[in-house]
Amino acid sequence: MPRLACRGLTLIELLVALALLGIIMTGLYRTLVTNQRIHQAQTQRIDLQQNVRAAGTILPAELRELAATGGDIGAMGQDSIRLRAMRTLAFLCRMPPLGPGLTAGPTVATTILTVPTQPWYGLRDFDAAHDSLLVYYEGDETTRSDDGWVLGRITGIASGSCPVPDARSGREVAVRLQFAAGQLNRPGAIPSGAPLRAFETVTYVRYRASDGRHYIGQRSLGGLQPILGPVTANGFALRYYDAAGNPTTDRFQVGEIEVVVRGQTVQPVRGAGGSLVHSVDSVVTRVGLRNNRRW
Amino acid sequence: MIRQLPDQRGIALGVALVALVVIGALVAGTFFVGTQEQRIGESQRRPLRSFALAEGGVHEVIGSWRPESINTRAIYPVDSFRVPGRMAGAGSGSSGGWVYKLNRTMYLVDITGSDTVGSTGPLLAGGARQRIGALVRVRPIDCGIAAALTTQGPVSLAGDAMVGGDPHVPPGWTDCDTLADTARAGVRTRDAAQVSGAAGRTAGNPPVLEDTTVTGSIFSRFGDVTYDELAARANVVLPAGTYTTQPSFAADGSCNRTDVLNWGDGMNPAGTCADYFPVIHITGGAGATLLNGVQGQGILLIDGDLNVQGGYRFFGITIIRGRLTTTEAGFWGAVLAENRDHALQHVNNGTTVTYSKCAIAKSLQYAADVALARSRAWTQLF
Numbered sequence: 001m002p003r004l005a006c007r008g009l010t011l012i013e014l015l016v017a018l019a020l021l022g023i024i025m026t027g028l029y030r031t032l033v034t035n036q037r038i039h040q041a042q043t044q045r046i047d048l049q050q051n052v053r054a055a056g057t058i059l060p061a062e063l064r065e066l067a068a069t070g071g072d073i074g075a076m077g078q079d080s081i082r083l084r085a086m087r088t089l090a091f092l093c094r095m096p097p098l099g100p101g102l103t104a105g106p107t108v109a110t111t112i113l114t115v116p117t118q119p120w121y122g123l124r125d126f127d128a129a130h131d132s133l134l135v136y137y138e139g140d141e142t143t144r145s146d147d148g149w150v151l152g153r154i155t156g157i158a159s160g161s162c163p164v165p166d167a168r169s170g171r172e173v174a175v176r177l178q179f180a181a182g183q184l185n186r187p188g189a190i191p192s193g194a195p196l197r198a199f200e201t202v203t204y205v206r207y208r209a210s211d212g213r214h215y216i217g218q219r220s221l222g223g224l225q226p227i228l229g230p231v232t233a234n235g236f237a238l239r240y241y242d243a244a245g246n247p248t249t250d251r252f253q254v255g256e257i258e259v260v261v262r263g264q265t266v267q268p269v270r271g272a273g274g275s276l277v278h279s280v281d282s283v284v285t286r287v288g289l290r291n292n293r294r295w
Numbered sequence: 296m297i298r299q300l301p302d303q304r305g306i307a308l309g310v311a312l313v314a315l316v317v318i319g320a321l322v323a324g325t326f327f328v329g330t331q332e333q334r335i336g337e338s339q340r341r342p343l344r345s346f347a348l349a350e351g352g353v354h355e356v357i358g359s360w361r362p363e364s365i366n367t368r369a370i371y372p373v374d375s376f377r378v379p380g381r382m383a384g385a386g387s388g389s390s391g392g393w394v395y396k397l398n399r400t401m402y403l404v405d406i407t408g409s410d411t412v413g414s415t416g417p418l419l420a421g422g423a424r425q426r427i428g429a430l431v432r433v434r435p436i437d438c439g440i441a442a443a444l445t446t447q448g449p450v451s452l453a454g455d456a457m458v459g460g461d462p463h464v465p466p467g468w469t470d471c472d473t474l475a476d477t478a479r480a481g482v483r484t485r486d487a488a489q490v491s492g493a494a495g496r497t498a499g500n501p502p503v504l505e506d507t508t509v510t511g512s513i514f515s516r517f518g519d520v521t522y523d524e525l526a527a528r529a530n531v532v533l534p535a536g537t538y539t540t541q542p543s544f545a546a547d548g549s550c551n552r553t554d555v556l557n558w559g560d561g562m563n564p565a566g567t568c569a570d571y572f573p574v575i576h577i578t579g580g581a582g583a584t585l586l587n588g589v590q591g592q593g594i595l596l597i598d599g600d601l602n603v604q605g606g607y608r609f610f611g612i613t614i615i616r617g618r619l620t621t622t623e624a625g626f627w628g629a630v631l632a633e634n635r636d637h638a639l640q641h642v643n644n645g646t647t648v649t650y651s652k653c654a655i656a657k658s659l660q661y662a663a664d665v666a667l668a669r670s671r672a673w674t675q676l677f
Binding site: 021028031039069086139144148168194195197293295 | 655
């Protein structure tokens with residue numbers, strides 16, 4: 001057996017090989033770490049984008065349905081707004097008894113509204129604890145100039161049905177109606193078939209939670225619930241414009257609302273300079289209020 | 296001399312494989328992120344497009360409203376009106392839905408807008424959907440009715456004729472809106488002195504109203520609608536002539552609305568033609584029309600003169616550009632006779648002209664188009 005055939009590596013060869021392996025392994029490790037960071041950063045950014053995009057969906061859906069001229073905006077600020085959030089649309093199937101002699105007086109009526117469950121649109125059933133009502137006021141049917149809505153407070157809900165031969169099942173809602181100036185508490189002023197909207201009063205506001213982060217929340221009688229976030233300290237801005245596009249501070253004159261949401265990542269991600277920062281993204285939406293009175 | 300070993304090993308292949316895996320992972324990650332971005336963008340675009348399609352569909356329904364076919368529908372749940380699916384111009388989506396009649400004056404337009412997945416995607420299938428509702432209300436035609444009979448020029452009342460402005464509901468009619476109904480004048484004219492025989496033959500508040508605003512324009516413009524525009528909505532168009540009109544029925548017993556001499560059935564409120572209120576246009580400004588029995592209802596537009604006799608009854612609004620002559624006739628609602636030539640008009644024995652808000656409202660309801668309700672008309676449906 002030749003001696004040369006059994007020859008091993010020299011120390012130098014071994015050192016070079018170890019050095020090369022070390023370089024390669026270091027590079028590999030750095031690559032994997034970088035990959036992991038990129039993945040984490042992308043996950044954070046995707047969450048962030050979903051967050052701000054949700055803001056662009058949820059808030060405009062509430063704002064579009066407002067009638068500022070009808071008092072649907074209770075209060076408005078730079079980072080909060082109190083509004084009537086519409087929850088249910090239904091229709092009467094029986095003309096409610098009205099009239100000063102029958103009810104509480106010329107401007108107040110305590111009556112029963114019969115509401116079938118079909119057709120019925122909205123997020124949920126009536127909630128007597130949280131909801132109020134707006135009932136369509138027809139008045140004199142030969143003119144549109146007296147049409148409007150009567151505000152009502154729910155005092156009770158029971159099951160019921162429409163008059164025969166219709167006989168659809170539904171709800172009998174006891175309400176206390178408050179007629180506005182110019183509206184008559186008279187029989188026929190609210191006809192069968194009149195639309196009825198149930199709403200709850202909520203406030204959208206930026207707030208700081210116990211974890212130290214800022215969120216956009218919805219405050220109602222049920223308490224404050226986070227809707228989306230985290231956002232930056234100035235991550236919720238509202239600007240109000242009238243029908244002509246001019247800025248306004250009059251809540252009855254609002255025709256458009258601009259919503260700015262600046263979200264930030266939950267975890268810090270490494271920025272271009274190598275430092276860890278919360279990545280920020282924003283969405284700006286301008287919503288035209290669809291339900292303002294037309295004349 | 297050192298002999299080269301033929302089986303000397305290296306790690307080039309391993310390094311190359313690892314490098315390929317790493318590079319592949321990087322490329323795959325890049326594609327993943329890019330695809331995610333594209334999908335997020337698409338998922339944002341599709342609801343926006345379907346939302347726009349739904350809103351456009353709602354306004355399309357309102358803009359193309361046909362009173363004669365929609366207003367005559369029964370109230371939900373007895374009836375409803377389907378809005379057929381309609382493709383958007385570039386085939387990018389479609390909209391369609393339903394119209395529900397809520398009561399005499401209100402409708403719910405329920406439209407779903409759908410974004411189409413691809414150019415070959417089926418109608419109303421796939422993609423995002425948004426459902427928009429609109430409360431629309433009948434836009435009443437404002438005839439400015441302030442009297443049972445509004446006219447110009449001389450009028451002679453004779454015999455037991457009676458022109459009354461006190462509000463009445465036609466015999467047997469139900470479901471009438473009488474809210475805030477008040478007495479109108481019996482006769483409203485530019486010059487009360489030209490009304491002869493008014494004593495005992497006129498009633499209302501006042502029995503005869505002298506109003507200098509009674510000019511030609513109040514007979515040709517009714518709010519936003521002109522006489523010609525109203526005539527363009529006519530269900531029945533006939534030349535001036537002599538007619539006997541009465542309800543007629545199809546073989547299955549339904550109201551025969553194709554019969555041009557069927558003008559509804561106001562005398563039988565429970566009849567199958569009771570809810571037929573046509574707009575009738577009698578053309579020919581120089582001609583005279585004679586109605587000699589039996590009855591009609593709706594909006595009657597006469598370009599020329601009108602002569603009514605034979606116990607004829609009409610329920611609704613009668614607008615005459617020429618002059619009016621009646622014997623043994625009855626009108627429920629209101630009559631507006633322009634009497635362009637200021638010729639002598641005769642309201643003779645056996646004639647009653649009775650103001651009726653109910654007859655007016657019902658006749659207008661079936662001729663009127665619709666508009667979004669005055670406030671809170673828009674709603675997102677779920």
